[in-house]
Amino acid sequence: MWPKTREVERELRQMKRQTRIIMVLVTLVMAVPALGGVVDTKHNFTSPTASPNAYFFGTRQVCVFCHAVHNASTTYSPLWNHETNGATPYTMYTSDTMDMVQSASPHEGSLICLSCHDGTIAVNSLNNVPGPEGAGNYGAPGGSGLDASGRLTSSSHAFVGTDLRDDHPVGILYDANRDPAFHPKTGSSASYPDKLLDQGLYVECNSCHNPHDNTYTNFLTESNASSALCLRCHIQ
Ligand code: HEC
Ligand code: HEC
Ligand code: HEC
Ligand code: HEC
Structure with a gap:
C-alpha cells in the first residue's frame, strides 16, 4: 500500500506544481492587454471587440491604417499611410483672451488626427x-460610428469635425512670454510644457494625446487626475 500512496502523493504534488505554473501563465496572459498598446484600443480597426463603433470587415493588419513600410506619405511622418488632408479648411478656435500666435490652420501633430x-x-x-493594390480602401465598414463609405460621422463621440471652435485651441505657437498664466519652456524638462509640444513648438492634438496608448483613457499622453495634464502648461 505504502509505495502506492507515495506515488499518488508525488503525482498530486506534481499536479499542484503544474497548476501553479498554469496559474502563473494565465495571470501573465491576462496581464498582457494592459501592455498591449494599440491592439487593445479603439484604434484597432480590425476588431469589433476593441473598436465596437468603428471597424472594418476583412482586415487583419492594425498598424497599416496609419503607417506603411513602403510607399508611405512624404507629407507627414512617421511613414504615414492614411490619406492626408492638407487642403481641408478648418475653422480655428477664437477667443478675445488668447495672447499667443495661432496659425491659420493646424500643424501636422493635429492634421494626422483630423485626417480621420x-x-x-x-x-x-x-x-x-x-x-499589391496600391492606394485604396481597406476592408468594408462596420459599426455605428461610420457611414457606408467608412467616414466617422457625428454619431461617434470621437467625431471632431472641421469646425474646431468648440475644441481646445491647436495651431498655437507656445510662448509663455505672451501670457503670464503659462509655464515657461525650460528646454527639456519632463514636468514642463516642453515634451508636450509638437515639433517642440506648437500645441496640437498630440500635445495631449498618444494614439497608441489608452492607459489614461481617451488616449491621453499622461494622467489628467487633478488636471495634472492641463497644469503642465497652464499655471491655474
Ligand atoms: C490610429 C492611428 C495609428 C495606429 C493604428 C498606429 N499608429 Fe503609430 N503613430 C500614429 C501617430 C499619429 C504617430 C505620431 C505621434 C506623434 O507625432 O506624437 C505615430 C507614431 C509612431 C511611431 C514613431 C514613434 C512614436 O511612438 O511616436 C512608431 C514607431 C509607430 N507609430 C509604430 C506603430 C505600430 C508598430 C503600430 C501598430 C502596432 C502603430 N504605430 C499603430 C498613429 C497610429
Ligand atoms: C486612421 C484613422 C484615425 C486616426 C489617424 C486617428 N484616429 Fe482616433 N479614432 C478613430 C476612430 C475610427 C475611433 C473610434 C470611434 C468610435 O468609437 O466611435 C477613434 C477614437 C479615438 C478616441 C476615443 C477613444 C475612446 O476611448 O473613446 C480618441 C480620444 C482619439 N481617437 C484621438 C485621436 C488622436 C488625438 C489622433 C491623432 C494623434 C487620432 N485619434 C488619430 C480614427 C482615427
Ligand atoms: C490641451 C489638451 C488637448 C488637446 C490639444 C486636444 N485634446 Fe482631445 N481630449 C483632451 C482631454 C483631456 C480629453 C478627455 C475629455 C474628457 O474626459 O471629458 C479629450 C478627449 C478627446 C476625444 C474623445 C471624445 C471627447 O470629446 O471627449 C477625442 C476624439 C479627442 N479628444 C480628439 C482630439 C483631437 C482630434 C485633437 C486635435 C484637433 C485634440 N483632441 C486636441 C485633451 C486635449
Ligand atoms: C501643451 C500645453 C497645454 C496643455 C497641456 C493644455 N493647454 Fe490649454 N492652452 C494652451 C495654450 C498655449 C492656450 C492658448 C493661450 C493663449 O493664446 O493665450 C490654451 C488655451 C486654453 C483655453 C482657452 C483660453 C482662452 O483664452 O480662450 C482653455 C479654456 C484651456 N486652454 C483649457 C485647458 C484645459 C482644461 C487643459 C487640460 C485638459 C489644457 N488647457 C491643457 C496650452 C495648453
Whole structure:
C-alpha cells in the first residue's frame, strides 16, 4: 500500500506544481492587454471587440491604417499611410483672451488626427493597402460610428469635425512670454510644457494625446487626475 500512496502523493504534488505554473501563465496572459498598446484600443480597426463603433470587415493588419513600410506619405511622418488632408479648411478656435500666435490652420501633430476625426476622409482610405493594390480602401465598414463609405460621422463621440471652435485651441505657437498664466519652456524638462509640444513648438492634438496608448483613457499622453495634464502648461 505504502509505495502506492507515495506515488499518488508525488503525482498530486506534481499536479499542484503544474497548476501553479498554469496559474502563473494565465495571470501573465491576462496581464498582457494592459501592455498591449494599440491592439487593445479603439484604434484597432480590425476588431469589433476593441473598436465596437468603428471597424472594418476583412482586415487583419492594425498598424497599416496609419503607417506603411513602403510607399508611405512624404507629407507627414512617421511613414504615414492614411490619406492626408492638407487642403481641408478648418475653422480655428477664437477667443478675445488668447495672447499667443495661432496659425491659420493646424500643424501636422493635429492634421494626422483630423485626417480621420474631421469626418471628411474614410478611416480606411490608405496610400498603400496590404497586398499589391496600391492606394485604396481597406476592408468594408462596420459599426455605428461610420457611414457606408467608412467616414466617422457625428454619431461617434470621437467625431471632431472641421469646425474646431468648440475644441481646445491647436495651431498655437507656445510662448509663455505672451501670457503670464503659462509655464515657461525650460528646454527639456519632463514636468514642463516642453515634451508636450509638437515639433517642440506648437500645441496640437498630440500635445495631449498618444494614439497608441489608452492607459489614461481617451488616449491621453499622461494622467489628467487633478488636471495634472492641463497644469503642465497652464499655471491655474
Ligand atoms: C490610429 C492611428 C495609428 C495606429 C493604428 C498606429 N499608429 Fe503609430 N503613430 C500614429 C501617430 C499619429 C504617430 C505620431 C505621434 C506623434 O507625432 O506624437 C505615430 C507614431 C509612431 C511611431 C514613431 C514613434 C512614436 O511612438 O511616436 C512608431 C514607431 C509607430 N507609430 C509604430 C506603430 C505600430 C508598430 C503600430 C501598430 C502596432 C502603430 N504605430 C499603430 C498613429 C497610429
Ligand atoms: C486612421 C484613422 C484615425 C486616426 C489617424 C486617428 N484616429 Fe482616433 N479614432 C478613430 C476612430 C475610427 C475611433 C473610434 C470611434 C468610435 O468609437 O466611435 C477613434 C477614437 C479615438 C478616441 C476615443 C477613444 C475612446 O476611448 O473613446 C480618441 C480620444 C482619439 N481617437 C484621438 C485621436 C488622436 C488625438 C489622433 C491623432 C494623434 C487620432 N485619434 C488619430 C480614427 C482615427
Ligand atoms: C490641451 C489638451 C488637448 C488637446 C490639444 C486636444 N485634446 Fe482631445 N481630449 C483632451 C482631454 C483631456 C480629453 C478627455 C475629455 C474628457 O474626459 O471629458 C479629450 C478627449 C478627446 C476625444 C474623445 C471624445 C471627447 O470629446 O471627449 C477625442 C476624439 C479627442 N479628444 C480628439 C482630439 C483631437 C482630434 C485633437 C486635435 C484637433 C485634440 N483632441 C486636441 C485633451 C486635449
Ligand atoms: C501643451 C500645453 C497645454 C496643455 C497641456 C493644455 N493647454 Fe490649454 N492652452 C494652451 C495654450 C498655449 C492656450 C492658448 C493661450 C493663449 O493664446 O493665450 C490654451 C488655451 C486654453 C483655453 C482657452 C483660453 C482662452 O483664452 O480662450 C482653455 C479654456 C484651456 N486652454 C483649457 C485647458 C484645459 C482644461 C487643459 C487640460 C485638459 C489644457 N488647457 C491643457 C496650452 C495648453
